[in-house]
Amino acid sequence: MSEIIKKLLDVQECDLQIKDLRKQSIDLPLQKQSEEARLLKHIGQTNQADDALKHAKAEVQNIEIEVKSIKEHIVKLKQQQMLLKSNDEFKAMSHQIETLEKKIQNLEDQELVKMDSVEVMSKNVSEQKKDISREKTIVEEELKIWDTKLKEVKAQLVIVEARREELTVGIPDEALRLYNRMAERKSPAMVPVVDGTCGGCNMSLPAYVIYDAKKQETPTVTCNFCGRFLYESC
Numbered sequence: 001m002s003e004i005i006k007k008l009l010d011v012q013e014c015d016l017q018i019k020d021l022r023k024q025s026i027d028l029p030l031q032k033q034s035e036e037a038r039l040l041k042h043i044g045q046t047n048q049a050d051d052a053l054k055h056a057k058a059e060v061q062n063i064e065i066e067v068k069s070i071k072e073h074i075v076k077l078k079q080q081q082m083l084l085k086s087n088d089e090f091k092a093m094s095h096q097i098e099t100l101e102k103k104i105q106n107l108e109d110q111e112l113v114k115m116d117s118v119e120v121m122s123k124n125v126s127e128q129k130k131d132i133s134r135e136k137t138i139v140e141e142e143l144k145i146w147d148t149k150l151k152e153v154k155a156q157l158v159i160v161e162a163r164r165e166e167l168t169v170g171i172p173d174e175a176l177r178l179y180n181r182m183a184e185r186k187s188p189a190m191v192p193v194v195d196g197t198c199g200g201c202n203m204s205l206p207a208y209v210i211y212d213a214k215k216q217e218t219p220t221v222t223c224n225f226c227g228r229f230l231y232e233s234c
């Protein structure tokens with residue numbers, strides 16, 4: 001293998017690392033965002049459940065207020081009933097009181113049902129709140145780890161990019177230009193011949209292509225199928 005190809009392979013090694021590091025520097029903030037969004041969604045769901053619980057508790061309270069007011073009304077009606085003179089008026093008021101007592105019964109039945117559901121909701125909300133608190137701790141830890149990782153990736157990227165710059169020294173301009181142009185389209189740009197096949201696409205290569213790849217000084221021989229530069233590793 002020629003010195004130029006050896007040097008270009010070192011550059012390619014850097015390019016593959018740079019590609020991976022750049023991908024990580026894009027992916028890590030996205031992962032962070034999606035994790036934060038997931039937590040916010042869970043917090044939102046818990047807040048909604050909490051609001052529904054408050055609403056159900058208020059409904060129970062309203063029923064209690066209504067029952068109390070009807071009971072007070074009944075007391076007043078009973079006092080008035082004592083003062084009534086006609087039997088018909090007495091009976092009419094008894095009927096009115098009975099209707100109100102039935103209404104109380106009805107409301108108290110409703111209250112019992114609502115109290116049961118408040119109990120269930122309350123249990124669920126308290127469990128959800130505990131889950132959220134656990135999830136928050138985990139997410140905060142994960143975000144810290146990702147922030148550190150992102151800093152490392154960015155620092156590593158600066159190092160590898162500088163190293164690539166150094167490695168290109170001594171490579172003829174034309175060879176570097178051809179490699180760079182290929183690297184923009186294919187990754188990796190240069191692949192070895194492996195047992196008579198292309199190391200990029202695995203297709204069998206004609207004997208003359210392998211022969212030319214062995215002899216070349218700068219990358220010029222390409223795979224007939226995937227178009228990558230070929231090199232002979234031995």
Ligand SMILES: [Zn+2]
Pocket residue numbers: 198199200201202203223224225226227228
């Ligand atoms: Zn190929």
